[in-house]
Amino acid sequence: MARQFRAAGHEIVTLTEKADLAVVNTCAVTNEAAADSRAKIRQIGRAGVNEIVVTGCWATLQPQQANDLPNVLRVIPNEHKDGLVSGLLNLPSESFDLEPIAREPLPGLHHRTRAFIKVQDGCDNRCTFCVTTIARGDGRSRPVAEVLLDVQAALQGGSKEIVLTGVHLGSWGQEFGHHLRDLITAILRETDVPRLRLSSLEPWDLSAEFFALWDASSGSARRLMPHLHLPLQSGCAATLKRMARKTTPQSFRELVSAARAAIPEVAVTTDIIAGFPGETDEEFAESLAFVHEMDFAGGHVFTYSPRPGTGAARLREQVKPALRKKRNHILHDALEESAKSYRQKFVGQTMSVLWESTSEMGEWGWRMEGLTENYLRVTAMAPSPRWNEINEIRLNNEGEAGKLCGTLK
Ligand code: SF4
Secondary structure, eight states: HHHHHHHTTTOOOOGGGGOOOEEEEEESSSHHHHHHOOOHHHHHHHHOOOEEEEEHHHHHHHHHHHHHSSSSSEEEOOOGGHHHHHHHHTOGGGGGGGGGGOOOOOOOEEESEEEEEEEEEEOOOOOOOOOOHHHHOOOOOOOEEEEEEEHHHHTTTTTTTEEEEETTTTTTGGGGGGOOOHHHHHHHHHHSSSSEEOOOOOOOGGOOOGGGGTTTTTTTGBBBBSEEEEBBSOOHHHHHHTTTTTTOHHHHHHHHHHHHHTTOOEEEEEEEESTTTTTOOHHHHHHHHHHHHTOSSEEEEEEOOOOOOOGGGGOOOOHHHHHHHEEEEEEEHHHHHHHHHHHTTTTEEEEEEEEEEEEEOGGGGGEEEEETTTTOOEEESSSSTTTTTTTEEEEEEEOGGGEEEEEEE
């Protein structure tokens, strides 16, 4: 959208106060995300922006509420999001098709070293907690050629890491008889991307065969980052069934051990929901034991919140909010503990880090922060800023907030 506004002669500004118009892309994945979206719109209105355009999942699900917020000019549902800029500016949508795709960095402090490229949208599954699929519609994939153009443009713009994203990334290509591994193979073959990372992958979309992409004997495998984010949601078979997830603890266990056998030191991270309707003490205990067993390299715990229109919101046995929170803390601590022991394995090793931020520390030089290939957050000092460089770093010890402290080689 920013690119299209620019192509039409508009300027993207850093400070809200300087904007004539703001576009807010809302989220509805949890009640909290929806509340944050509303707070953001109000905050932008208070900062003096008189024309706010609201889009994204929350706006699609609650268009009237979105429209009633101060200074909202228009609400654009997800299905018309692609034409948001052309519609607002009264331009034919084809006017952007011929524009060269240039990825200039957006102004502001948060420079992007990693480019997030969306290759897929929507989902054909109906997990009973998920509102995203209602808000986004059925799954659809972008063709390989279009994704390649985007990857090339991001690389020309200086990005060192490409992250492939999608609402249901693992289903990419299924409507035209392809699999995500075909897209990955094409990107590694057709581009010089130094680092290619995959975002969240539903476990049932993968098989042991998929991990052959990381086969060390293929020259390009090292450019594919050893990191898999596999949402588990629950480690209890009965809960998973009520969630309508197409996975079981047993199939998840087999998948993770196949991944670990094929990709040395792979980071397997996850998402878990705490307090899904009907989750008894026994189910929770089973889930927690499975989380311990999987030894995840990290993850997120979401406290269950009923989303209107979903199957789970209609289930009668809703877990009390206080208990959901308590289970969240317990799961969070379990993930923290396994994440810590995963990090500890790399203390004393040398790893390559892409620096995402640098800040000047006076006579001490520059403090840099970035990610290793297997998604460990690392900080180090350097005599000059090295933003967007990939350096070899020796990892010395664990610092604050789960970051490893390292020294430049
Ligand atoms: S697979 Fe993912 S996006 Fe699709 S319904 Fe389930 S949680 Fe939602």
